[in-house]
Amino acid sequence: MQTLSAFESAARLASFTAAARELGSTQPAVSQRIVQLEEDLGAPLFERGHRGVTLTAEGALLYEAVRSGLDTIREATTCIRARRATGALTILTDAGFATYWLMPRLARLKASMPGVNVKIVTSQLGYDPHRDHADIAIAFGDGHWPPCTSTRLFAEAVMPVCSPAFREAHGAVTHAADLAELPLLHVQPTEPERWLAWDTWFAAYGLAAPEESQGIMFNSYSLVVQAALMSQGVALGWTPLTDELIASGLLVRLLDTPVTTERGYYLVCPPARPAPAAVPLFRRWLFNELSGIGAHEHA
Numbered sequence: 315m316q317t318l319s320a321f322e323s324a325a326r327l328a329s330f331t332a333a334a335r336e337l338g339s340t341q342p343a344v345s346q347r348i349v350q351l352e353e354d355l356g357a358p359l360f361e362r363g364h365r366g367v368t369l370t371a372e373g374a375l376l377y378e379a380v381r382s383g384l385d386t387i388r389e390a391t392t393c394i395r396a397r398r399a400t401g402a403l404t405i406l407t408d409a410g411f412a413t414y415w416l417m418p419r420l421a422r423l424k425a426s427m428p429g430v431n432v433k434i435v436t437s438q439l440g441y442d443p444h445r446d447h448a449d450i451a452i453a454f455g456d457g458h459w460p461p462c463t464s465t466r467l468f469a470e471a472v473m474p475v476c477s478p479a480f481r482e483a484h485g486a487v488t489h490a491a492d493l494a495e496l497p498l499l500h501v502q503p504t505e506p507e508r509w510l511a512w513d514t515w516f517a518a519y520g521l522a523a524p525e526e527s528q529g530i531m532f533n534s535y536s537l538v539v540q541a542a543l544m545s546q547g548v549a550l551g552w553t554p555l556t557d558e559l560i561a562s563g564l565l566v567r568l569l570d571t572p573v574t575t576e577r578g579y580y581l582v583c584p585p586a587r588p589a590p591a592a593v594p595l596f597r598r599w600l601f602n603e604l605s606g607i608g609a610h611e612h613a
Contacts (some may be wrong), residue, residue: 318380320347321359322506324378328366331384402431403592406448409436410535410580411512414555416452426599430592438534439507441582447589451599454509464580468554471572472510475551475565476542483545487568490519496528497547499538512574515550520571539565554579 323333324344334344352359360372369377407416409558412434416423424432437446441453443462474493480485484496494516501512513523530549532538539556542549543564549556551565553572559565581600583589 317347317351317473319384321351322377322380323383324348324367325369325373325407326381328368370497401590401592402433403427403450403590403596404433404435404448405450405452405596406435406441406446408438408440408535410456410555411452411454411553414537414539414558416482417482418558422603423596423599426602427592427595430499430595443487443582443584448584450584450593452579453582454577454579455562456577457580459580461585462582463585464582465478466578466580468579470510470575470577471553472515472574473572474515474548474568475556476548476568477545478563478566480542480545480547481566481568485595489567491521492518492523493568494524494549498524498526498546498548499541500526500529501506501535501538502531504532509552510550510551510573512550515573529548564592574575 319338320333320337321344323336324330327333327336330344331341332346333339337344355372355376357372358370359376360367361370398459405416421547424430433445435448440455441448441451441459443459451459452467453459454470457466466480469481474487476513487493487496498512500512501509512526512529516523529540530589532541535552535555538549539559541547548568551560551567556565561565581597583593598607
């Protein structure tokens, strides 16, 4: 490779001296490498003159091949360095967001960050920058994760949803009070409340919630959605988690007006450490996705 590099430089610059200067070598060392190459090939590659060197026919043939090969090698090494520079990216979020928003877009995410090893970690405990080790997080809450910075992606907007078959079997729902007579699907509540529960939803309409025994309780939102898809009852549907299921017709909204809160999904960036090179790539991809569906809003 050193000999071919010396040959390529000398041919391009038409000078052994200039090639030596470019390569950080000496003119005799470059000349010796060229002579060895000519002896190996059994053909002269340069015409030597007082004002420099010119390629012979054999030299021109070899130069085109070497230049093409070195260009290909440079492109490959540049690509490898770029991949090593971006490396890996660990994203922390909750299981609902990972399942219903990230997973359907995973192919586009990977395509936008070639060579990056993406790791998605889920937690139902909420994001804690002192406990959770992630390069970036998409967390649900009020936007305050000191000392992190955060940007709101989606406000908490919740509507009751069910399967089309369930709606057909139970008739039309025209008022919030109508839901009190239907089986409701609950996510196990937390203290303090981290996300909207059925009692809070009914309270937003000035109504008392029915007894929880009327419905079914689950410890994960994924199970709630699965139960709704299987026509087991009515679930609370969060934007953006159920948007695609509604768009595909697998779920339907029972009321058109959402109950909203000050909470939502935020992009959370940990402070005081160098961010991996893949973080800005992920941010760019994320906001491109959001601009495509008109969902992004700044806090």
